Amino acid sequence: MHFLSDNAARACPEVLQAVLNANDVVDGAYDSDSISARLDSGFSDLFGIDCRVFPVSTGTAANALALAAMLPPFGAVVCHEEAHIHVDEAGAPEFYTAGAKLLLADGDGAKLTPESVAKTMAPMRGDVHQVAVRALSLTQATEYGRVYTPDEIMALSADAARRGWHVHMDGARFANAIATLGCHPGDVTWRAGVDALSFGFIKNGGMSAEALIIFTSELAETIPLRRKRAGQMPSKGRFAAAQLLAMIEDDVWLRNARRANAGAQRLGAAAADRLMHRVDANEVFLRIGVPGATLLREQGFDFYDWGDEGAGEARFVVAWDTPDGDVDALAKAIGSLPI
Amino acid sequence: MHFLSDNAARACPEVLQAVLNANDVVDGAYDSDSISARLDSGFSDLFGIDCRVFPVSTGTAANALALAAMLPPFGAVVCHEEAHIHVDEAGAPEFYTAGAKLLLADGDGAKLTPESVAKTMAPMRGDVHQVAVRALSLTQATEYGRVYTPDEIMALSADAARRGWHVHMDGARFANAIATLGCHPGDVTWRAGVDALSFGFIKNGGMSAEALIIFTSELAETIPLRRKRAGQMPSKGRFAAAQLLAMIEDDVWLRNARRANAGAQRLGAAAADRLMHRVDANEVFLRIGVPGATLLREQGFDFYDWGDEGAGEARFVVAWDTPDGDVDALAKAIGSLPI
Amino acid sequence: MHFLSDNAARACPEVLQAVLNANDVVDGAYDSDSISARLDSGFSDLFGIDCRVFPVSTGTAANALALAAMLPPFGAVVCHEEAHIHVDEAGAPEFYTAGAKLLLADGDGAKLTPESVAKTMAPMRGDVHQVAVRALSLTQATEYGRVYTPDEIMALSADAARRGWHVHMDGARFANAIATLGCHPGDVTWRAGVDALSFGFIKNGGMSAEALIIFTSELAETIPLRRKRAGQMPSKGRFAAAQLLAMIEDDVWLRNARRANAGAQRLGAAAADRLMHRVDANEVFLRIGVPGATLLREQGFDFYDWGDEGAGEARFVVAWDTPDGDVDALAKAIGSLPI
Amino acid sequence: MHFLSDNAARACPEVLQAVLNANDVVDGAYDSDSISARLDSGFSDLFGIDCRVFPVSTGTAANALALAAMLPPFGAVVCHEEAHIHVDEAGAPEFYTAGAKLLLADGDGAKLTPESVAKTMAPMRGDVHQVAVRALSLTQATEYGRVYTPDEIMALSADAARRGWHVHMDGARFANAIATLGCHPGDVTWRAGVDALSFGFIKNGGMSAEALIIFTSELAETIPLRRKRAGQMPSKGRFAAAQLLAMIEDDVWLRNARRANAGAQRLGAAAADRLMHRVDANEVFLRIGVPGATLLREQGFDFYDWGDEGAGEARFVVAWDTPDGDVDALAKAIGSLPI
Structure with missing residues (x-):
């Protein structure tokens, strides 16, 4: 995903x-x-x-x-x-x-x-x-x-x-x-x-x-x-x-953007305590830890590590065409990460 | 055309x-x-x-x-x-x-x-x-x-x-x-x-x-x-x-090019005595005179004048999708120009 | 010189x-x-x-x-x-x-x-x-x-x-x-x-x-x-x-330039039939032939060959400080070149 | 000076x-x-x-x-x-x-x-x-x-x-x-x-x-x-x-440089408690305060203010030809500045 x-x-x-x-x-x-x-x-x-x-x-x-x-x-x-x-x-x-x-x-x-x-x-x-x-x-x-x-x-x-x-x-x-x-x-x-x-x-x-x-x-x-x-x-x-x-x-430009933003909002809401930046658009920056990143990747999510190596920070971008199911699955997976 | x-x-x-x-x-x-x-x-x-x-x-x-x-x-x-x-x-x-x-x-x-x-x-x-x-x-x-x-x-x-x-x-x-x-x-x-x-x-x-x-x-x-x-x-x-x-x-590239070239050859053959350059590809440069250019434009053909102003030279380009009928019409029109 | x-x-x-x-x-x-x-x-x-x-x-x-x-x-x-x-x-x-x-x-x-x-x-x-x-x-x-x-x-x-x-x-x-x-x-x-x-x-x-x-x-x-x-x-x-x-x-700028120009004029006058360009300033372009160039160099004059190789053309530049004697010597040497 | x-x-x-x-x-x-x-x-x-x-x-x-x-x-x-x-x-x-x-x-x-x-x-x-x-x-x-x-x-x-x-x-x-x-x-x-x-x-x-x-x-x-x-x-x-x-x-390059450096050392020594940077060459950066800068300028010394406006910092450069007397005068003047 x-x-x-x-x-x-x-x-x-x-x-x-x-x-x-x-x-x-x-x-x-x-x-x-x-x-x-x-x-x-x-x-x-x-x-x-x-x-x-x-x-x-x-x-x-x-x-x-x-x-x-x-x-x-x-x-x-x-x-x-x-x-x-x-x-x-x-x-x-x-x-x-x-x-x-x-x-x-x-x-x-x-x-x-x-x-x-x-x-x-x-x-x-x-x-x-x-x-x-x-x-x-x-x-x-x-x-x-x-x-x-x-x-x-x-x-x-x-x-x-x-x-x-x-x-x-x-x-x-x-x-x-x-x-x-x-x-x-x-x-x-x-x-x-x-x-x-x-x-x-x-x-x-x-x-x-x-x-x-x-x-x-x-x-x-x-x-x-x-x-x-x-x-x-x-x-x-x-x-x-x-x-x-x-x-x-x-x-069309607004409709597409609203859809992407909505997905980011759902992700952000599911990980409020991990947020590095307020979610204003379609990008979500989270502190998930290095083990958290590994866990998410094992579940099939791909995303960029952010910040310095080993910082355990990650960027998730929701696109206009990202399936709702993918967003929900990611939100759930993040919710299940060890704190 | x-x-x-x-x-x-x-x-x-x-x-x-x-x-x-x-x-x-x-x-x-x-x-x-x-x-x-x-x-x-x-x-x-x-x-x-x-x-x-x-x-x-x-x-x-x-x-x-x-x-x-x-x-x-x-x-x-x-x-x-x-x-x-x-x-x-x-x-x-x-x-x-x-x-x-x-x-x-x-x-x-x-x-x-x-x-x-x-x-x-x-x-x-x-x-x-x-x-x-x-x-x-x-x-x-x-x-x-x-x-x-x-x-x-x-x-x-x-x-x-x-x-x-x-x-x-x-x-x-x-x-x-x-x-x-x-x-x-x-x-x-x-x-x-x-x-x-x-x-x-x-x-x-x-x-x-x-x-x-x-x-x-x-x-x-x-x-x-x-x-x-x-x-x-x-x-x-x-x-x-x-x-x-x-x-x-x-x-595909060759097929398209052959089609364009063939049209240019037909044009060139129809205007052999007016050719400024041998027709090797899909461009045909002709001496048609200023009145000839006017006549062709009146018949609905568009093309670039070439050379110095008033030189009476013109460039005709045949594209891969130029209709055969357009080429034939142009060939005929050029053939009918006063020498 | x-x-x-x-x-x-x-x-x-x-x-x-x-x-x-x-x-x-x-x-x-x-x-x-x-x-x-x-x-x-x-x-x-x-x-x-x-x-x-x-x-x-x-x-x-x-x-x-x-x-x-x-x-x-x-x-x-x-x-x-x-x-x-x-x-x-x-x-x-x-x-x-x-x-x-x-x-x-x-x-x-x-x-x-x-x-x-x-x-x-x-x-x-x-x-x-x-x-x-x-x-x-x-x-x-x-x-x-x-x-x-x-x-x-x-x-x-x-x-x-x-x-x-x-x-x-x-x-x-x-x-x-x-x-x-x-x-x-x-x-x-x-x-x-x-x-x-x-x-x-x-x-x-x-x-x-x-x-x-x-x-x-x-x-x-x-x-x-x-x-x-x-x-x-x-x-x-x-x-x-x-x-x-x-x-x-x-x-000073004019005095220096006049001196250089005067030398060039003397050279030009001495080689009027060899001039490639009218002498308007302090440069003299002459047709001296390849053998002529050799002869002048043997007499200690240096200058640039000009034009295509073997053209037998040369450029002579008189500077503000070129000794009058050098100019006279060159003028004389050019005058003695075989035509 | x-x-x-x-x-x-x-x-x-x-x-x-x-x-x-x-x-x-x-x-x-x-x-x-x-x-x-x-x-x-x-x-x-x-x-x-x-x-x-x-x-x-x-x-x-x-x-x-x-x-x-x-x-x-x-x-x-x-x-x-x-x-x-x-x-x-x-x-x-x-x-x-x-x-x-x-x-x-x-x-x-x-x-x-x-x-x-x-x-x-x-x-x-x-x-x-x-x-x-x-x-x-x-x-x-x-x-x-x-x-x-x-x-x-x-x-x-x-x-x-x-x-x-x-x-x-x-x-x-x-x-x-x-x-x-x-x-x-x-x-x-x-x-x-x-x-x-x-x-x-x-x-x-x-x-x-x-x-x-x-x-x-x-x-x-x-x-x-x-x-x-x-x-x-x-x-x-x-x-x-x-x-x-x-x-x-x-x-010559070393002799000139040594002379300039020596002057800077004398200045630095006279203002040791004001130094912003160790004096390694011929520049001396001092905290002199805005009033101190004014006082020095009134005595005929010119120099650059440094850092943010109002920081009261200054740069003094000693050149190879700066008179010894000027350096001594400046050293003395700095020594007399209110702390």
């Missing part, structure tokens, strides 16, 4: 059907087809503001493109020390920005705070010997499955604006965050001062397309050429566009 | 079915699934040599990754002055290589010759004031739909080897070339001294995956990290792998 | 004295000393316009920094196919710009013309598949010792402005050009539409400092950080600043 | 004389002159091993070049969180390496330990999602004027070797470290496992040249082209080479 990640989950039926439907739409290559032409308006409707949408093949590409639009090569972005862009993207931000720096801040649950950002900025003098900080990047939901409230984001963005920075949001699990917050997607993005969102779909029932959403129009200017140059402009763009549109039609 | 490009053609049924079949194979993220695991052996069987396969989302990414594996930032590659990597990839090779140079050579039909390469190399002294040339890149079939014979490639590769270079082949229309040559795919690649092939599938009935094939194993060493860093490592890698495998099973 | 290059010439006495004088000026590190503080006003006076001055250690750094300020990584500059920035800087422009392209134009004597630029631009469509051309770079005097008149530069700049480009001038031998033209240095730079000048001093009696001059103020914004990041901001900046100021005080 | 930095100190007489002497040595441009030709042997004699020497114009360039030779763009180096290469070089390492990462470790007095390195490496899994760590960089003397013993370096290098890393040493104040340690310069470099040393001279009585020393020959292979491409290859290379040779002849 898979709790390793939502990275290998199925594509949902709506996405598959959209791909099939797109096949006969042969009216244009690159982004000139009639499906791609609907992207900007579709997402503008969803977010309640005119925005630009750039399909890419991975979340890493979305993040790195957004940062490249914000940062000169001599620039820097402040992000959490456990941010995916720092830890798990093999230096993609440095590649796309031609060598900008990631300045690391701490914060519980991988959440930044104005205080943690200020601490990171303390040694930065703003002179010619130091890189020029130009952006803040935050992850919604975070790498520990925690969620920023609109107010929290607004506080960080106000701080960033005061410093003259742009704000990027890594939304690999943005849908899970919105499903939990129950707010309008604009409330934690452009209304809260976010300039660009890497809107993740693949973990949440998509197949092979993610979306970079640009709310602040001047940031979009350089992206078409950067995207092409990165090998991220597919000739049959309609197949990517169709996936993205299928996900936002009829709230 | 579309003769603009093969870039917007349909995905063929075998590819669509493979994508659907891949959906339930949820046994691993990134490249750890059981479909991705079959890539290396599948292509090694096809080429008759152990090779490594890296799926990417565009031909541009395949080309740029290959060059990045061959060239240091202070390096250079010799390619044709009309090569796609120079003219139409928005600087992707320079991006992926961190600033290597493309040194341009001429040659009829966008084909390089040992003589044209030598002419380009004449001013290169090999000292510290000049970039270090380390690779040759050639396109099979070329940007003018011409095909290199195995002997021609061997002559270029022998020359490259003597200079200590690697050889890259941009095979955006590799299938069309092989369909014309009737040779084994190894005959114009590794057996002829080619180290890396950007094997194009999307134009030829694929959907969203191209393959970078590495024949010379040490060149593969840095590619996994470069690919990840470029945002070209999809979490649901199985969907890309499934497409590639579907294309090479049962010779 | 050295006619290889002006690259190894002496530093002139004024420069040496300025370096010694600067030693005790210990009032600030990096650019905060009182000598560096005089750079902007000193050069602004010389050029008759407010400009910014950035000392660097090589002409290559000056050129590459200027281009980095003008070009995004997805950009391009048009330059002559024999331009130093393309042929002899080991890819420095590509390095500093993070991968921008150099698009090559032809032109007699390494001089660009609006027509040659237009020919290079003909295949550029301005779409997302091609790099964005943003600058023109020309060399004054050119790599063949030819000089652009103010009108010629104005024509090129007007053309560039119409296209939305910036204009960079590689002035490795700018002093020699001005000495020949007899015009104000502003006449071939900012008054003629040039935005940035790599003002060369080292060949002309300097020691270890070149100057990047920025006439268009917004271009200067990113240079301080780019310069620092390139390792081009010396802690004892006063030693570089002192050299530059010494060169422009009392017209 | 200047205690801000050793960055603006005088060039010592030996260096000035060497520059003057070099002027008439016009026997070759770039590195082909007879003075540059003595660099490798001169430094090989000094270090007791065959090494390669690359003059550059700044320590930043030396550091960044060394790292570029060690790291692929997808690589990383571990360094101290207060290392100059991270904090004060405006991203030069990221620029020269085309985007490699600096992974930060802690350690008292800006000194790394095997334990601090291990802590930094704990989250690095060595898979394709993370950059490939390939080097360790340490500063001798450190940014807090502390010195590594040969044993300490050997322990770090052994650890690095076990991980397959190269070792770089930022020796901006290497002379001060050796003067304190009293060991052979080889003892803390190649004999202790260091592959490349940025050997600083400018702070220690040099004028405009630093030396990158490569002990591990294969690392030198790419440096000539990288150096040229960075605009760090001066045409009149003899002026830089002469400075470097003058510094190592007759132990």
